Amino acid sequence: MNAGVQHPTAKPLTGWRVLVPRGGPWGDGVAASLRRQGATPVIAPLINFAPTNDQAALEQSLADLAAGAFDWLTVTSATTVDVLYAYRAIVPPKTRIAAVGETTAAALLAVGYRVDLVPEQDNSAAGMAEQLIALEPEARDILTLRSEIAKPVLTRKLSDAGHRVRSVVAYRTVGVPVTERIAEDVRSGRINAILVTSGSVAEQVHAQFPDVPETTLIAAIGPRTAKDAKRAGLEVDVVAPTQTVDALIDAVATFSLPHAADEFAPRTGALPLPGADRR
Secondary structure (H helix, E strand, O other), X not given: OOOOOOOXXXXXXXXXXXXXXXXXXXHHHXXXXXXXXXXXXXXXXXXXXXXXXXXXXXXXXXXXXXXOOOOEEEEOOHHHHHHHHHOXXXXXXXXXXXXXXXXXXXXXXXXXXXXXXXXXXXXXXXXXXXXXXXXOOOOOEEEEEEEOOOOOHHHHHHHHOOOEEEEEEEEEEEEOOOOHHHHHHHHHOOOOEEEXXXXXXXXXXXXXXXXXXXXXXXXXXXXXXXXHHHHOOOOOOEEOOOOOHHHHHHHHOOXXXXXXXXXOOEOOOOOOOOOOOOO
């Protein structure tokens, strides 16, 4: 496409309207980061959590957590943070918290929890398990909170290593229909970029926005999320090299603001996915 003309002093995302697919403190933090780059954030939560089908088990586990029954709490998604925050869960000082990646860590910090461990390389349940096992050669008591659809990879690996693990379904992920105004803004191209921060978000983008214009940039937060998005049927234009909000926003900022007749044109740095001939 013809690259949009940028004033030398303009912020890199000046003029962009960017859809932020999650609300709450995390969404507010992303919106603030986008504004610092000159963009107009549009917060439109596409997913939310619904109560677990085993409420008693969750409530008992959170009570035990507050009482100091666990050496570690593992958190594998920002949605799990939403559950902790909704229950006003107390994590005592003796219990350390492991976050699966920078996005989850940022969500924890945003609502006042600390983070003691983030996998250095593999931001996945398997990567978290490997690092915890290396860090803790002795058997520990570990609480793992997960979604209803998550595979018990973390629980299995930690248990096989000799740790005492209590795995609890903390929530069910459900889609949140956007307003007709947001849907029309996407259809008309008034939304210039959509941030995809998880496989669940990708599924909702694909389902709720079947007619995304060619000029709308679809940006995934890291290679793992890009793979999940592909499985969900969503085609991605640019992938942040690491699973962080800053990397995601920087990846979007490598593109000039598209216009109706344009195709994507990277300014510098990140490139669109090879063969990203979408939709």
